[in-house]
Amino acid sequence: MKQEKENFFSEPISRRDVLKLTGVGGLGLMLGTSGTWLASKTLLAKPQDRANIVPFHGEHQAGIITPAQDFVCFAALDIVTSKLSDIKELFRVWTDAAARMSTGQTAGDESGEALLPPTDTGEVVGLSASRLTITFGAGSTLFQKEGIDRFGIASKRPSKLIDLPLFSGDNLQSEWCGGDLCIQACADDPQVAFHAVRNLIRIGRGFVTVKWMQSGFQRTSQSDPKKGTPRNLLGFKDGTANPNVHDVQKMNQVVWSQTSDQTPWMVKGSYMVVRRVQFRVEAWDRTNLQEEESIFGRHRQSGAPLGMKGEFDKLDLEKKNPDGTYVIPEDSHVRLARGNGKAEILRRSYSYTNGLLDKTGQIDAGLLFICFQRDPKRQFVPMQTRLANSDRLNEYIVHVGSAVFACFPGAKKGGYIGGTLF
Numbered sequence: 001m002k003q004e005k006e007n008f009f010s011e012p013i014s015r016r017d018v019l020k021l022t023g024v025g026g027l028g029l030m031l032g033t034s035g036t037w038l039a040s041k042t043l044l045a046k047p048q049d050r051a052n053i054v055p056f057h058g059e060h061q062a063g064i065i066t067p068a069q070d071f072v073c074f075a076a077l078d079i080v081t082s083k084l085s086d087i088k089e090l091f092r093v094w095t096d097a098a099a100r101m102s103t104g105q106t107a108g109d110e111s112g113e114a115l116l117p118p119t120d121t122g123e124v125v126g127l128s129a130s131r132l133t134i135t136f137g138a139g140s141t142l143f144q145k146e147g148i149d150r151f152g153i154a155s156k157r158p159s160k161l162i163d164l165p166l167f168s169g170d171n172l173q174s175e176w177c178g179g180d181l182c183i184q185a186c187a188d189d190p191q192v193a194f195h196a197v198r199n200l201i202r203i204g205r206g207f208v209t210v211k212w213m214q215s216g217f218q219r220t221s222q223s224d225p226k227k228g229t230p231r232n233l234l235g236f237k238d239g240t241a242n243p244n245v246h247d248v249q250k251m252n253q254v255v256w257s258q259t260s261d262q263t264p265w266m267v268k269g270s271y272m273v274v275r276r277v278q279f280r281v282e283a284w285d286r287t288n289l290q291e292e293e294s295i296f297g298r299h300r301q302s303g304a305p306l307g308m309k310g311e312f313d314k315l316d317l318e319k320k321n322p323d324g325t326y327v328i329p330e331d332s333h334v335r336l337a338r339g340n341g342k343a344e345i346l347r348r349s350y351s352y353t354n355g356l357l358d359k360t361g362q363i364d365a366g367l368l369f370i371c372f373q374r375d376p377k378r379q380f381v382p383m384q385t386r387l388a389n390s391d392r393l394n395e396y397i398v399h400v401g402s403a404v405f406a407c408f409p410g411a412k413k414g415g416y417i418g419g420t421l422f
Helices: 015-022 047-052 084-102 190-203 248-254 289-296 333-338 380-390
Strands: 071-079 133-138 181-187 208-217 270-279 350-356 363-373 397-407
Touching: 071 190, 071 363, 084 133, 084 190, 181 190, 181 270, 181 397, 190 208, 289 333, 333 380, 363 397
Parallel strands: none
Antiparallel strands: 071 181, 071 208, 133 181, 133 397, 208 350, 270 363, 270 397, 350 363
């Protein structure tokens, strides 16, 4: 018999127990023949690959203020176990697998048993880490669902983890809304991003099921070496007004949860709002350029505010035309999104295409809008309320999906994501 290696779990757990919890194909696949977790081998990245690695461990989770990668694979999950201890063990294993995949390794070591399915699905063997980041979050239904305290942690629900109101014009579809947990995997290669989510879901079989899932993209690093602000599928730059992620004080103000927010386990975490926004691309494609720019309040080519030349020129919301109208229209997207300028969010959105909407041949395309903030009620909700009520862009878009997640603080080596809560 092979010599047993160090058990990953904090307490011994048998192969039979794990299979009972997760079902064959879940955590059981990641056990060795001895019935214990096979410890990860120390595999250092090759020198030329280090630039492709974003550290997984740290005080904050990666994938929030990390410079946006080219692709995203996002999954919202529902929990099917009734035990908090199961969720705790799942996050322990997820943390180990995510840390490995972030360095370009497989999700786990193979068991050496040829008659068992492989531990890893194998589609990224030989590929670089591609700046993969994996970000985990918890929805409000993890704490309480239909009035039931499912896991005895309802009292730990952050006051800032709100359920968004129904905004004017929303056409939300249940298949694109909510989730007990979320996984956001971003990478410069779509196969690497999908592989990460696929393998984490596979590991969690018996614990979780997929509620909804969406892949997305930006322009690639190869197509835009200057790494300019990406454009959405309406042709306009998206994210110009983002706060400076290198400004620590600004990030503490806008993005990261603080001790004063009175949720100790969320300190250094952040709140994610996800909105699946469907574009009416056929109608937009028939709109003239002057009208498009008036709707956005920016020039399409440069991204500059109307009346200005540079993308990052200051918005002059008081400047008027000779006829007395504002140069940047009162119902333009940029003016309404800005409001009084006091409430900021960090946008991290991706475009998506999902084939056709229906038999009429309309294209299913749009924006997986993702943003991070310290308090959605004070930051996202006022902004979206203004946009929903008055934005001229609403003629060409419709919000069909919505969710809010509390993204845990980061984990130190030896710890695990969610450890501050569980």
